Amino acid sequence: MTTDTALLEVEDLHVTFPARTGTVAAVRGVSFTLGREKLGLVGESGSGKSITGRAILRLVPPPGQVRARRLVFDGCDLQALDARAMRAIRGERISMVMQDPKFSLNPVMTVGEQIAEAYRVHHRAGRREARRRALEMLAAVRIRDPERVYDAYPHEVSGGMGQRAMIAMMLIPGPDLLIADEPTSALDVTVQMQVLAILDDLVSERGMGLIFISHDLNLVASFCDRVLIMYGGRIVEVCDAQHLHEARHPYTRGLLNCLPRIDGDGRALPVLRRDPAWLAPARTAAARTP
Amino acid sequence: MTMRNNTDAAGADVAQAETACVNETWRAWLLSDQPHSRTQARLGCFYRTWAAFLENRLAVFGLAIVLGLVLMATFADVLAPTSPVVGGDLRTERLLPPSAAHWFGTDDQARDLFSRIVHGARLTLLVVALVALIATPIGLLVGTVAGYFGGLIDQALMRVTDIFLAFPRLILALAFVAALGPGIENAILAIAITSWPPYARIARAETLTIRNADYINAVRLQGASSLRIIWGHIVPLCISSVIIRVTLDMAGIILTAAGLGFLGLGAQPPLPEWGAMVASGRRYLIDYWWVATVPGIAIFVVSLGFNLLGDGLRDVFDPKAQK
Amino acid sequence: MTGTMAETASKAMIEVDDLHVTFGRGPRATHAVRGVGFRVAAGESYGLVGESGSGKSTVLRALAGLVEGWRGRMTVAGRVLGPRREAAFYKLVQMVFQDPYGSLHPRHTVERILSEPVAIHRLGAADRRIEQALGDVGLGPQFRYRYPHQLSGGQRQRVAIARALILEPKILLLDEPTSALDVSIQAEVLNLLARLKRERGLTYILVSHNLAVVAHMCTRLAVMNRGTIVEEMTVAQLRRGAPRHPYTKQLLTASRGYDRTAVDAFIDFAEAEAGSIART
Ligand SMILES: Nc1ncnc2c1ncn2[C@@H]1O[C@H](COP(=O)(O)OP(=O)(O)O)[C@@H](O)[C@H]1O
Ligand SMILES: Nc1ncnc2c1ncn2[C@@H]1O[C@H](COP(=O)(O)OP(=O)(O)O)[C@@H](O)[C@H]1O
Ligand SMILES: [Mg+2]
Ligand SMILES: [Mg+2]
Numbered sequence: 001m002t003t004d005t006a007l008l009e010v011e012d013l014h015v016t017f018p019a020r021t022g023t024v025a026a027v028r029g030v031s032f033t034l035g036r037e038k039l040g041l042v043g044e045s046g047s048g049k050s051i052t053g054r055a056i057l058r059l060v061p062p063p064g065q066v067r068a069r070r071l072v073f074d075g076c077d078l079q080a081l082d083a084r085a086m087r088a089i090r091g092e093r094i095s096m097v098m099q100d101p102k103f104s105l106n107p108v109m110t111v112g113e114q115i116a117e118a119y120r121v122h123h124r125a126g127r128r129e130a131r132r133r134a135l136e137m138l139a140a141v142r143i144r145d146p147e148r149v150y151d152a153y154p155h156e157v158s159g160g161m162g163q164r165a166m167i168a169m170m171l172i173p174g175p176d177l178l179i180a181d182e183p184t185s186a187l188d189v190t191v192q193m194q195v196l197a198i199l200d201d202l203v204s205e206r207g208m209g210l211i212f213i214s215h216d217l218n219l220v221a222s223f224c225d226r227v228l229i230m231y232g233g234r235i236v237e238v239c240d241a242q243h244l245h246e247a248r249h250p251y252t253r254g255l256l257n258c259l260p261r262i263d264g265d266g267r268a269l270p271v272l273r274r275d276p277a278w279l280a281p282a283r284t285a286a287a288r289t290p
Numbered sequence: 291m292t293m294r295n296n297t298d299a300a301g302a303d304v305a306q307a308e309t310a311c312v313n314e315t316w317r318a319w320l321l322s323d324q325p326h327s328r329t330q331a332r333l334g335c336f337y338r339t340w341a342a343f344l345e346n347r348l349a350v351f352g353l354a355i356v357l358g359l360v361l362m363a364t365f366a367d368v369l370a371p372t373s374p375v376v377g378g379d380l381r382t383e384r385l386l387p388p389s390a391a392h393w394f395g396t397d398d399q400a401r402d403l404f405s406r407i408v409h410g411a412r413l414t415l416l417v418v419a420l421v422a423l424i425a426t427p428i429g430l431l432v433g434t435v436a437g438y439f440g441g442l443i444d445q446a447l448m449r450v451t452d453i454f455l456a457f458p459r460l461i462l463a464l465a466f467v468a469a470l471g472p473g474i475e476n477a478i479l480a481i482a483i484t485s486w487p488p489y490a491r492i493a494r495a496e497t498l499t500i501r502n503a504d505y506i507n508a509v510r511l512q513g514a515s516s517l518r519i520i521w522g523h524i525v526p527l528c529i530s531s532v533i534i535r536v537t538l539d540m541a542g543i544i545l546t547a548a549g550l551g552f553l554g555l556g557a558q559p560p561l562p563e564w565g566a567m568v569a570s571g572r573r574y575l576i577d578y579w580w581v582a583t584v585p586g587i588a589i590f591v592v593s594l595g596f597n598l599l600g601d602g603l604r605d606v607f608d609p610k611a612q613k
Numbered sequence: 614m615t616g617t618m619a620e621t622a623s624k625a626m627i628e629v630d631d632l633h634v635t636f637g638r639g640p641r642a643t644h645a646v647r648g649v650g651f652r653v654a655a656g657e658s659y660g661l662v663g664e665s666g667s668g669k670s671t672v673l674r675a676l677a678g679l680v681e682g683w684r685g686r687m688t689v690a691g692r693v694l695g696p697r698r699e700a701a702f703y704k705l706v707q708m709v710f711q712d713p714y715g716s717l718h719p720r721h722t723v724e725r726i727l728s729e730p731v732a733i734h735r736l737g738a739a740d741r742r743i744e745q746a747l748g749d750v751g752l753g754p755q756f757r758y759r760y761p762h763q764l765s766g767g768q769r770q771r772v773a774i775a776r777a778l779i780l781e782p783k784i785l786l787l788d789e790p791t792s793a794l795d796v797s798i799q800a801e802v803l804n805l806l807a808r809l810k811r812e813r814g815l816t817y818i819l820v821s822h823n824l825a826v827v828a829h830m831c832t833r834l835a836v837m838n839r840g841t842i843v844e845e846m847t848v849a850q851l852r853r854g855a856p857r858h859p860y861t862k863q864l865l866t867a868s869r870g871y872d873r874t875a876v877d878a879f880i881d882f883a884e885a886e887a888g889s890i891a892r893t
Contacts, residue, residue, distance in 0.1 A: 044795040045766075144881070159665070188664035188822060189867035190879055197876040215795065222870030258800035260829035262868060263852055268804045269829070272797035323763050324755045331722050331758040504716035507679050508776065512730040513703035522729070526720050 007177055007209040008034040008056065011070035015051050015233075018063050026051045026064070028233040034177070034209050038200070040220035040241060041213045043230035044255075049213045050099065052230070053179045056211075057090055074176065092122045095170035096179040097163075104166055105154040111165045112138070112150025115172055122173040137168040141198050160191035167195065171202065177209040178202075185214070196223055217244065217255055229255075232279045251278055342606045349602020355595025362411040370405035375560040377401040385578045395580040397571065399560070403580065406562035407588050413563045414592060417478055417547045422536055424482035429489025430532055434520050436490070437497025448494070454487040459542070460549055467555045474563065477556040481546050485539060489532050496528040530607035537600035541593030548589050564589050625688075626784060626816045627653040627676070632685035634671050645671045646683075647840040655783075658810065658817040660827035660848075662864070663837030669820040670711070672837075673786045676818075677708050689784065704734065707777035711789035713769035717761040723747070723772050724757045730780050746775040750805060767798035774805065778813075785810075787819045791826060803830060824868040828852065836861045 015027040027048040032039070041049050055066045058078065071078045073094065081089065098104040106114055115137060116130035125133070131150075138146035141164040154162055163183060170178060180199065184192040200223070203210050214220050220227050221244040229237040229252045237249040247253060254272035321338070325331040343349060362369060377383070377400035386396040394403035436447040454462070459481075466480035467473075500506060501524065509519055548565025550556035557563030559570070564585040571582030634646040646668040653659040661669045675683045678698040687694045690705060710716040717726060727746055731739040747756060750771040761769055770790060777785060790806065791799040807830065810817060821827050827834050828848050835845045836858065844858040856862050859880065866875050 044797060189824075190664070190863055193867045193871060193876045194879060196871050197873055200871075200873055217796070218870050222872070255796060258797050260800070260803060260823075260825045262825050262828040262865075264825075264829055266829055268807065269800035271801050271804065323759070325758040326755070328722070328724065328758055331760065335760065504710040504712060505718040507674075507677075508708070508710065508716055508773070509729060509733075510679065511677055511703060511706075511708055512733050512776075512780065513698075513700045514729070514733050518733070523718060523721075 006033045006035060007074055009070055009072045010034075010052075010056065011068060013052065013055055013068040013071065014066070015048070015055050015060055016065045016067075018065075025233055027055065030230075030233070030235055032228055032235065032238070034211065036203070036207045036209050037226060038203055038210045038212055038224040038241075040224035040227040041211060041230060042215060042217055042220050042227060042255075044215060047230040048233040049215075049230055050181050053096060053181050053211060053213055056179065057094055057096055058086055059090075059096070091118065091170075091175070092173045093175055094177045094179065095173070095175040097167055097170050097181060097183045099182045099185070105162060105169075107154050110151050110153055111157060111162075112146075112152075115150075115165065115169045118169045119172045133172060134168070137172045138165065141165070141168045141171075142194055143168075160187045160195070163187060164195060164198070167198065174206070175208065177211070179211045179213070181213045182215070183212075184219075185216070192219075217252075218259065221245065234279070236278055249278075250275065339606055343602055346602045346605055348598045349605070352595045352598025352600075352602060355591060356599055359411050359415060359592055359595070362408055363415045366408045366412055370402075370408045372402040372405045374401065374406045374409035374562040385574060385581065387578075388580055394584045395578075397567070397581050398574065401560075403567075403584050406567060407564070407585060410562040410564045410567065410585065410588065413474065413557055413561065414544060414547070417474075417481070418540055418543060418596075420478045421482045421485060421543050422540075424479075425486040426489060426532060426536055428482075429486040430493050430525060430528060432486070433490035433493025433495075433532075434497045434524050434528060437494040438501050438516065438520050438524060444494075447490070451487045451490045454484065455491075457484070459484045460546055463546060463550060464553070464555065467550060472555045472558060474557040474561065477547060477550045480550070481543055485543060488539070489535060492531050492535055493528045496531055497524055500524060500527055530603075534600055534604045534607060537596055537603055540596035540600070544589060544593055544596070624654055625652040626655040626657070626690060627651075627659075627818070628686070628688045629672070629676070630686040632672065632675060632683060632687065634668070634675050634680055634683045636680075636682070645840055646675065648685075649837070649840070649842055650685075651835055651842065651845065653816060653818060655816055656814050657833065658819060658831040660831035660834030661818065661820045661837060662822065662824055662827050662834055664822060664864075666839075667837040668840040669822075669837055670788050673708065673788050673818065673820055677706060677786055678702070700734065703782075704780050705782055706784045706786065707780060707782040708786040708788065709770070709773050709777050709790045712793055713766045713773060714761075714793070716773050717764075717769055719761055722758050722760055723752075723764075726772060726776055727779055730776065734780060736780075742779055746779045749778060749809070750775045751801075765798075766794050767801060770794060770798075770802055771805065774802075774809075778809065781813075782815075784816045784818075787817055789821055790819075792821065792823070799826075806830065824851070824864060836864065 010033070011031045013027055013030040014025065016023045016025050030048070030052055041052065043049055051060060051064070054060050055068075056071065056073075056078070058066070060066050068079065073089070076089075078086070078089070105111065109117070112131070112134050115134040116127070119125060119130045119133050135146045135150060138149055143149050143161065143164055149157060149161060149165065154165075157165065167180075167183065178199070183199075184195050187195065196219075199210060199212070202208050212220065212224055221241050224241045227239050227241050227244055228235045229239070229247070229249065231251050237247055237252050239247050239252070244252070245256060247256065251272075251274075254270070257270045258272055260269060319330065320334045322330065322334060325334055372378070378396070380400050383396050383400040385398055386392055388395045392402050392404065394407060396402055397406070432447050432451065436444040462484045463477070463480040466483060467476050470476040470479065506519060506523060509523055514522075547556055547563070548568065551563040551565030551567075552569040554566070554569065557566050559566065567585035568582050568589070571578075571585070574581050629652075630650045632646055632649045633644070636643045636645055649668070649672055651659065661672065663669050671680060674680045676687060676689070676694075678694070681696070689702070694702075721729075724743060727743045728739045731737070731742055736742065743757065744754060747754065752768065752771050752775070756764070756768065756772075761772075764772065774790075787806070791802050794802060803826065806817070809815060817830070819827060819830050828851060831848055833845070833847050834851065835842045836856075837843070838860050844856060844861045846856060850856070851865070854865065856865060863879055866872065867879075
C-alpha cells in the first residue's frame, strides 16, 4: 500500500457556512494525499468528516462555501471543472456511499433498476446487459438471492441489504475512488464486517482508493491502512492504522481510552477533557503523507 | 459540541452590551441559549418564531390586513362618519358615486357605503372569531381522541367526520340555516358545525405520528392518564397545524358567511354584512357598480389577508413545508 | 441456565418466563419475542445483546407495559404483572430510551419534562426535586429552562435519565442508552449510570448491540437472536471467550474488530432478511 502515485491531493481545504452570527467553519485547512489505499477519517460527530468527503465531490449543500489551495484528483483539478465535467467524474470515477441508505435510494424504483441505471449512465449498454451486470454486482456484494433483491423496492429490504445494494450501485461504474461515509454505522456488527470485507476485496483486487469515514476508532484501526483524526474541522493527527493505539495526540488518546472494553475491568471510564489548544491551527503539514 | 464552552462567554457579552444598547440586550436576552427563568424561555421561543415570521414579507402584509380589520371593527363608531343603518335623504343621496363626502359612494337606501363597510368589519370578525372558537376545539378534540385511542373509538369518530365531510359546506350550512331559521347567529353556528371535520382529520393524522413517540411512551410510563397525555403532550404539537389550517380556511368561512348573507339566509337587513351588501347591490351592478363592488373588494382583501397570514404561519411552524 | 435460575430465584427482582410478543394479527403478524425467560436479582445489572430486530427492545417494552398482546409470566419485586400496570409500578420501574432526540417532548422545557412525573404522582416539592435530579445527572441549574433543541445529545440523555430517576425507582430499563452518542459522551453517560447504580442500589436491564458496553456495565447477559435467548452467561465467561453458541461466538469475533479471514466463516443467522422490513 504505497502512496507514490497520489490519486487525490487535498491541500488547505476550507468549508464555511453562513450563519445568523458570522460564519460557521465546518472544515478549516484540511490537507492530505491519498494513494490506492484505505484511508480512515475518524472523529466525533460534527468534526467535519462528511463535509470533507462531500467537498471532494463538490456536493457540499448550499449555502456552504468551499475553498482549497489544491484539490486534484488523478492529475485533474476538481475546482476548475465545470458542472458537466464534474458530473462525469462523479459516479464514474469517484463514488460516495452516503450515511443512510434509506435516503439515498429512490423509493419508487426497484433496487435492481437503480443499479442497472447507474451502469447505463456511464456505459453504452442495453437493458439486458445492464441487468446482467447489476445482478453480478449484487452477487459481488454477497447478496445471496440477487434476483429477488433486484425486484425489491428499497423499503422492502433490511438496513444491511439496503446498504449493500447502495454499495453495489456506487461500485458498478468501477470508480477509482470510493468515499464511504459511515457506510456501516447503521448495521449490526456481523453485517458490518461482511460489508467491510467487500470493500477490502475491491481495494486489493481493483486497486481502488478508499476514504472510509467513521466514528469508530477500533474499527478503523483494524480495517484501514492509514488514519486521519479530525477534531473541530482540522486534522489533529495522522497515524498508521496498526499504530493507532500508540497515537500521541491527547485527543486521539482520550478517544481511545474512553471506549469500554470487553476485557475491561468495569472501572469508571476515563472521560475526554477537551483542550481549546486543539483547535489552534497547527501541524497542517504533518497531515500530508511523508 | 465544541462550541459549548462559548456559552459562558456569550453570557459575559450580554453584560457588556447592557450599557451600550438596551435593544441589543433585550435581543440577546431573548435569544439566549440558556434562559434563567420560565418566562425567558417562553418569550425566547416566541421571539424566535416572531423573528422568523417577520422575514416573510407577504405574511406580514397579511397580518397587517387582519390587524386592520380588527382595528376597524374596534373603532367602527369613531371611523364611520354616519350610521350604517340609517340612510340620508332618499331623494338626493341615493346611489351617489364615490366622492369626497361619501368615499365609497352610497347605496339604494342612501346609506354611506364606507360606514357600512366599517361596521361590517364587526360582523365579519364576529363570524371569523366565533367559528374559530367553536370549530377548532371540536376538531382538535375529535381528532386527538380518535388518533390516540385508535380502534373502535377511532372508527366511530372518523365515520362521523366523514359524514360531515361528504357534504359541501355551503349546502350543509344551508340545510342548517333552513332548519334553524335565518340570522347571523344561526349562520355562524351552521358554519362552525360544518368546518370542524378537516381540523379533526389534521389533528388525527398528527396524533398518529406522535402517539408512539418515545416522549409519549415516557409519560405513559410515569402513569399519566390519557387525558393528561392528550391535553398536555399531544394537543400542543397538533395545535399549530390546526391553527394554520383554520387561518387558511378563514377566507372560505368569510365567503360562506357572505354566501349565506347573499342568499338572504345569513345576516338580515339592515345589518351591514358584506355578503348581503353584495346581494342587494347586484341589481344596480350595471349602472351603479360601486354598490356591489366595494363590499366585494372588502371580502377579497380580508380573505387574502387571512390566506397570506396562514401561509406565513405554515412556513414558521411547519419546516417540512419549506423549500 | 437452570442452575442460575435456581440460585437467583429467591431474591429475584425481575422474573420473566416464556414471554411471547406478537405484533399485528393474521398472516402479517410478527412474532417478535418467542418464549424468552430470565431472572434478574436485586441490585444486578443484566445485559441483553443481539442484532437489531432480535426483539431486545420489545422485551423491555413488554416489561414496562408499553406493548399489548404479550403472553407469558412476568413478575417485578414479587408481584405478577397483569395487562395493566398500576401507579405503584411506575414508581418502581422506569425506562431510558435509545434515541435522545425522540425521547424528549420538543415543545417542553427541561423543567416541564421533569415536573410532569412529580405532578402525576402528587409528590410535592417539585422545585427541590427538579434541582436535585438535575444535580444528580451532572447538569447545572442553568439547564433548567432550556428546550430540548438547546441541548446536545449527551445532555438530552442526561435529562432523560433525570426524568426516569425523579420518581426514585428501584429498576431502570435502559434501551441502548448510549448508541446514539459519541464515544466520549458515551463514557460520561456510562459512568453516570454506574455511579447512580452504586449510590442507589438500582437494578438495571441494559439492552445494547455493543458487547463491550454490556461487558463493561453488567455482570450477566443474555444473547438474543430472532426473538429467543440463544445463550445466557456471566460476563466473566464472555471475557474468557467461553461462549458455546455459534451465534455468540460470531458476535464476539465481530466485536473484536475487522478480521478478513474470520468474515468468510460468518453464517447468516437472520435468514429471511430480504423479506423483512428493516428497523435499525
Ligand atoms: N447544511 C449545513 N448548514 C450549516 N452548517 C452545517 C451544514 N452541514 C454541516 N454543517 C456544520 O459542519 C460541521 C461538520 O459537519 P459534518 O461534516 O456533517 O460532521 P461529521 O463529522 O459528523 O460528518 C457541523 O458541526 C455543522 O455545524
Ligand atoms: N410496534 C411494532 N409493530 C410491528 N412490529 C414491530 C413493532 N415493534 C417491533 N416490531 C418488530 O419486532 C421485531 C423486534 O423488534 P425490536 O424489539 O425493536 O428489536 P431490537 O430492539 O432487538 O432491535 C422486529 O422484527 C420489528 O420489526
Ligand atoms: Mg457525518
Ligand atoms: Mg431496539
